[in-house]
Amino acid sequence: MANTFIRVALAQVMNDVNLEEVCAVAAAKGAAVVVFPEMFSNGYSRFDSECAVSRKAWIDGAAPLDGPYLDRFREAARDNGLAIVATLLEQGEVKPFNAAVLIDDTGEIVLHQRKRHICFFDVPEEACAPGESSSVAKLKTKVGEVAIGIMICMDREFPNVASDLVREGADIILVPNSCPLVDDPSVGDVRVAGMRALAFQSAAGIAVANYPAPKNDGHSFAVDALGKIIVMGGVQQEVIIVDFDLDEIRVVQKQEWFRRL
Template identity: 35%
Template structure:
């Protein structure tokens, strides 16, 4: 079993306080038995995105700066993987990024949100740069290795995001989030786990953070078991709206056995008919 901690936290108000609060709750997660700790989207600034470029650049932090490096060190100190999220200083404009560190403090990947929220509104992500790849890499935990990738919030609304991660053999997808998790978005996550036969762990901000309502989730993606008639509920965890650390167990061995049994989902694909997806 891999224990995943969802740090469903309210931001503290500034970069230093967010860093300190995040460290405190990572330590709590470790005491609870976590192997992986995941933050909500852009924890460094509490998903605050000024549209004044000077203010935006001032708020952004470098991937090799003190904020991120402290969590790299903390992962090693705690012997626990950490997915830390931040507004990344980047040229020509900042990015919405997660860095995943393993239990030795080794960088596993850096992923920047590919599908930025560009809705023509004053508080959207149109001032940010988009990422350009979906990395999947081997994550070392105290319970063994597993293949991990990420989507960030709006990425989940594009089935191509999850399918690329599936084709790269992801077993667990970490999803930092900052939006209301209602029935349709929760159904998207359930569907992505079902379609792609992997687990999806989503960490959201709690209420009363603006436009957020908690409901962090773990869907394990295991739809059928040989000894069980019919399908099973893949939802392992759905939190309430409150602030706190929530722990969920992912049965990685059960997931791997399921992936082996369901290989026809890959075999029966017809990629020669999918060209329109890349042309339109």
């Protein structure tokens, strides 16, 4: 009997693209879910930390969960019959949040995740509030239910986020990202190495969607539950496809059960 695969598309694109076209391309390639980079609502834009007006304008641009920004993704999900990880600067009562939502193929939000480990030491995230918890959604797909978790960029560098997702039973962790992955001037490709180690430690597949050059360095990638790189993109704007072998992931999870305690 053939193994069961779920196809994930990594939208390595800038936020001025036609998102409906990107989703249509992902669907045409057979993807069950497409992942956009971090804080896509403003392209992870920065503001002048010395200018109160600029900072306020950036915060005022935050989007609600029930507004037109996410409505476009929800409609694209319905139109194309695929799930979408959409990211945004989310409105908050005191401070905004760096957030992501998983929208299923009916257009419903089935998972809402706020970045827990914000870059409080730099613009723009010094203006944001951190999230408090992580959870997993059982996403219904054509190949059955898949337990999906989300971590946002720097969340992947802290063990508590992955531990929470593992305890919740995540099969696949999707990571919207905005930073150099391979060509960081200080740490090189250590973030890729970190994701390989994290997948091995968690017995889960992981996929990272990054912005292309010149904003970041592209190289969106995915690793299997043993930490092996399945696919990695280039630096250019593109939609990258990865097939996760769900049967293999679950075999690894059974064999490496002690990693998921």
